[in-house]
Amino acid sequence: MWHPEVGDLELRREKYGIGGTDGQLLVVHHAESGSASAEGxxxxxxxxxxxxxGPSAPYPLD
Structure with a gap:
């Protein structure tokens, strides 16, 4: 996958079936831990x- 702000990302894909639905899937993309893609x-x-x-946040988000 390519992103305009960080460039190429090599992501793995996992699919999970959602019970009680008509074939819906949850698709998760993730990078290998410690990889350049994870850093991106x-x-x-x-x-x-x-x-x-934004600049006027009342508290940090981390």
Missing amino acids: LAVLASIAASRVA
């Missing part, structure tokens, strides 16, 4: 947190 996801999480918090 951490950067994206930090960017998202700063955008949500």
Whole structure:
């Protein structure tokens, strides 16, 4: 997968069936721990947190 802010991300995909539904799946994408892709996801999480918090947040998000 390619992201415009962090570049290439190598992600693994897991699918889980959801009981009681008509074939719906929960799909989870994740990076190998310690990989460059995991670091890229951490950067994206930090960017998202700063955008949500904004400059006048009453408390830090971490």
